[in-house]
Amino acid sequence: MMWKRILFPLVLVLAVVSIVAPGCSEPEFDLTPIELVPQRASMIAGVQVSQIIEDPDLKETFAGIEKDPDQPQTFDEAIQQMVEETGLDLRDISRILVFGDITSLEQTDYVGLIAEGDFDEEQMIGDIEDQTGEKFTTGEYKGYTLYQEGFEEYSIVFLSEKMLISGTTEAIEDAIDVSKGIRDKASGTLIDTYNQLGNPLVKAVIELPEEAWSALDEEPAMGDFPLSMEAFSDIDILGLSFDKEGEIISIEITPHFLSTDSAQDARNTLSGAISIFRGTLDVPELKDLLGKIEVRLDDSWLTIVFEITQSEIEQLMETFQSDFLDGFE
Numbered sequence: 001m002m003w004k005r006i007l008f009p010l011v012l013v014l015a016v017v018s019i020v021a022p023g024c025s026e027p028e029f030d031l032t033p034i035e036l037v038p039q040r041a042s043m044i045a046g047v048q049v050s051q052i053i054e055d056p057d058l059k060e061t062f063a064g065i066e067k068d069p070d071q072p073q074t075f076d077e078a079i080q081q082m083v084e085e086t087g088l089d090l091r092d093i094s095r096i097l098v099f100g101d102i103t104s105l106e107q108t109d110y111v112g113l114i115a116e117g118d119f120d121e122e123q124m125i126g127d128i129e130d131q132t133g134e135k136f137t138t139g140e141y142k143g144y145t146l147y148q149e150g151f152e153e154y155s156i157v158f159l160s161e162k163m164l165i166s167g168t169t170e171a172i173e174d175a176i177d178v179s180k181g182i183r184d185k186a187s188g189t190l191i192d193t194y195n196q197l198g199n200p201l202v203k204a205v206i207e208l209p210e211e212a213w214s215a216l217d218e219e220p221a222m223g224d225f226p227l228s229m230e231a232f233s234d235i236d237i238l239g240l241s242f243d244k245e246g247e248i249i250s251i252e253i254t255p256h257f258l259s260t261d262s263a264q265d266a267r268n269t270l271s272g273a274i275s276i277f278r279g280t281l282d283v284p285e286l287k288d289l290l291g292k293i294e295v296r297l298d299d300s301w302l303t304i305v306f307e308i309t310q311s312e313i314e315q316l317m318e319t320f321q322s323d324f325l326d327g328f329e
Contacts, residue, residue: 031179033097033114033163034194037186038174040110041099044186044194045204049117050094052201053079055244057310087127093117099186100171103209109153112167112175121158142176193239193256196301200243200250207237231269234262247311253304263302270304271295285316 037044052058059075072078083089093115100111125147129135139146139155146155146169156166157176165172177183190205197203232255239254257263278290289308296303 033095033116034191035185036114036165036175036178037097037099037191038171038178039184039186040101040174041186042190042207042209043098043100043102043205044190045098046194046202047096047098048094048199048201049090049096053090057244057247083127083131085131087124087129087131092119092124099175103207110168110171112165112171114163114165114175116163119158119161119164121161125156141173142180144176146172189237189256193237193254193301196254197239197241197252200241200252202243203239203241205237205239208235231266234258234266247309249308249310249313251306251308255302257300257302260300263297263300267295267297267302270302285312289316 033046034044053075062075062078063073067073072081079090095116097114098111099114125136134149136147136149136156139148141157144157144159146157148155148169153168154166155169155172156164157172158164159176159179165175174183178185190207194203194205197205234257235255236258237256239252239256241250241252241254243250243252255263255266257266274290274293274295278287281287281290289306289312292307294303294305296305
């Protein structure tokens with residue numbers, strides 16, 4: 001019968017489509033932000049946005065800062081003001097990663113910001129346009145829509161509902177190329193140092209420009225304080241991190257040196273300077289804080305860790321006010 005001759009090919013087509021369709025549809029974007037950073041990047045920074053803006057101590061500190069009457073008085077009011085002025089809501093963002101090329105101290109025309117969170121593309125673009133009064137033009141690159149402003153130097157691209165990139169168009173296009181495997185991603189010591197910093201609230205790694213090396217090499221000792229900056233002139237990558245767990249605030253500085261010998265020299269110089277400085281101080285609180293500085297050596301990396309509690313910070317501020325500032329009255 002005719003219906004059998006029609007039904008059999010139809011079922012066959014549907015069966016083939018059900019097998020082939022998943023491979024033909026656009027795959028879900030599953031790369032992490034660090035896997036999108038192009039090789040050209042000489043600076044990478046990561047910020048745990050949601051953890052920071054929900055921290056009660058941060059909100060309390062912000063509320064305690066003296067502000068003008070026309071300024072937001074609370075942290076939540078400050079975020080809401082940002083929404084009203086820019087159309088961007090930090091509460092929609094969980095983490096951001098910033099990368100850029102700063103091989104020259106004067107070069108700032110290559111930067112990208114990768115944000116993770118929950119994004120409604122149409123609503124976000126509409127909110128930004130409504131609040132700023134500027135309309136985006138659109139372009140296309142490798143299948144993605146570029147929302148551009150000005151002279152098309154800056155763009156926003158939604159890679160998925162969970163990830164977007166904003167920044168200079170060149171940096172964004174390079175990140176898209178990395179995602180498609182047609183451009184190399186960042187690697188080597190820069191990435192190794194970034195990963196070595198763990199998962200704190202804020203971390204950053206910077207490839208020091210040649211001008212910075214020269215400046216350190218020429219920097220004299222700090223007066224009578226025996227810390228010659230020459231010992232640190234072989235740093236090529238500098239890592240920094242800030243973390244907070246309960247009341248404990250941790251700051252870590254992780255410079256990478258061109259050789260293990262240079263790292264060892266820097267460790268000896270820094271450890272000796274801390275010991276001498278502690279011996280000359282008359283303020284017990286400062287002596288105690290210096291005693292908490294830990295200096296470690298791991299191959300060509302020097303790690304300097306400093307931990308302090310909020311109560312210690314408050315006590316230190318009171319000490320400075322009573323012992324130093326009152327002397328000028």
